[in-house]
Amino acid sequence: MTSQKEMFDRLCRSGVDLAAYSTYEIGGEAAHLALPRSTEEVALLLDGARTRGLNPYLFGMGSNTLFPDAPDPDMLFFSLKEHIEFKLLPGRLFVSAGTPMTLLALFGLYTGIDSFDFTFLLPGTLGAGIYMNAKYFSHQISDVLETAYVIDKEHPEKGIVPIPLSGCEYGYKTSIFMRRPLIVVGADLKLPVDPQLTPAQTDELFARLKAKNLPTSVLPNYFRHYTNELNAAARAGLNVRQELLDVIADRGGKLHFDYPSCGSVFKNNYTIGEPMGKLVDRLGLRGTVRGGAKISDHHGNIIQNRGGAKAGDVTDLVKLVQEKVEAQFGFVPEPELVIV
Ligand SMILES: Cc1cc2nc3c(=O)[nH]c(=O)nc-3n(C[C@H](O)[C@H](O)[C@H](O)COP(=O)(O)OP(=O)(O)OC[C@H]3O[C@@H](n4cnc5c(N)ncnc54)[C@H](O)[C@@H]3O)c2cc1C
Known part of the structure; x- marks a missing residue:
């Protein structure tokens, strides 16, 4: 039988350049890095970090994170971006935290649901989007969230705890997750209508979405990959909503993806009246x-x-x-x- 220690060691890699895990393409060598693929592996990592005196640092796609040039060797960096899971439930969609937000827009493209259009080409994982209430023009993650599922970093023994939207304390790019040591592991997202899919079609759809995931933090590749996906869908006769095409024109036109960056550096101060x-x-x-x-x-x-x-x-x-x-x-x- 594999021991906890062996499992921890198997999950952790050492001497990994963090630059490859951030859209800034900046960051030195991490002494410990892990990409857990399930909530069980997250719990195991937290437990292992505690035993070894390591400080766990959670991230997603690194599209809003500036890593240090010389990371602290006592830090365990871990990203959930390889934990991608969907489950269709009555009136809602369960999505794991590591899922790229842009895949939600593709889910909407294939099912005719438009409430996730704003996530198209919005870099990053759903967990981080929930953490900072990611926003595109007037739409934000809190508009589509029903329940977030979290693990308390300081009390992992409590297991997975649901937090309803009303408990998320959302505001402009702020939430309870920024104030408390909570790891979002997944969420139920609202569906305005139930997609009329058979179980086989549902399985096929989720397999297709997972296959569309591009696990890169290199922005030009990210832009090209998901833009090509939309263009291919249009060529195949799928009804591609104008809102999605507008996102390509808007983000492409602002040259968001031409150089490594993390998008906007500062929050707007709405009392000033100018962004x-x-x-x-x-x-x-x-x-x-x-x-x-x-x-x-x-x-x-x-x-x-x-x-x-x-x-x-x-x-x-x-x-x-x-x-x-x-x-x-x-x-x-x-x-x-x-x-x-
Ligand atoms: C070109 C470009 C354009 C962008 N445009 C927008 C935009 O229009 N609107 C917008 O809101 N943002 C935008 N961003 C920023 C980025 O898309 C968002 O901040 C996104 O939510 C970051 O996701 P991530 O997985 O990359 O987060 P990371 O950078 O990996 O992490 C960011 C923070 O989230 C925390 N976090 C990550 N995962 C979890 C989790 N599972 N549970 C709890 N906390 C977690 C991390 O600890 C960290 O503090 C843009 C970025 C780029 C590069």
Whole structure:
């Protein structure tokens, strides 16, 4: 029989470059990295980390995370992005936390359900989307969430605990998950209508969605892969809603996927009346370079890795924007980017 220790050792890899796990393509060598494929493996990792005195650090696709150049050797980095699971239930869809959000939009494409359209080309996993209430224009994850299922990092012995939408304390890019050490392992998402599928069609659909997953954090590949999927569906005669095509035009037009980045760096401050990108523009900071990092020429709230950027280059630009915005507009912008 395999011991707990052997299972932990089998799950963990050492000397892995974190740069391959972040859309910033920045991050040094992690002493411990694991990609659990089930909630049982998550529990085992937490238990093993506690016994070994390691500090577990959870992430998804790394599309909102700046990893350090020299990670602490006592950290156990783990991502749920290889845990992809769907279950169709009456009036709802169970989805595991590691599932890329964009697959929800594909689920909608194949079933005629439009409530997930806003997740198309929204990088990242559902778990992180639930954590930070990911948003695209007026739509956000809290619009489609019914129940989140979590493990308390400090009390894994409690098992999986459901949190209904009303308990998630959602606001603009904020939630209970940002204030408490909760690992989202899955969620029930609302379905406006039940897709009329036989069990065989349901199995086929979920197998197809899983096959469409592209486990990469390289943004141009991500964009090309899912855009091609939509174009292929249109060519095959599927009704592709205009909203989905608009996402391609909008995100492609803003050059979101041309260089490694984590999307918007700062949250907007709605009391100011202008989005962060506009404030950075007004300060004339677009195009500012520090080392290999650059404030995008096209969007003041995006800092790109233009080649060989270090985490310190990005944080230098973060500090510069914070100082200039504070001096000119009287507030310190809050990063949306998670800086490890
Ligand atoms: C090109 C580009 C465009 C973007 N556009 C948008 C946009 O329009 N709207 C938007 O909201 N965001 C946008 N983002 C940011 C990103 O898509 C979201 O923040 C997304 O939710 C991050 O998912 P992830 O899996 O990559 O998270 P990660 O970067 O891996 O993790 C982010 C945070 O979530 C926590 N987390 C991850 N998984 C879990 C879990 N299972 N349980 C609890 N906590 C967890 C991590 O601990 C970390 O603190 C964009 C990013 C890029 C690169």
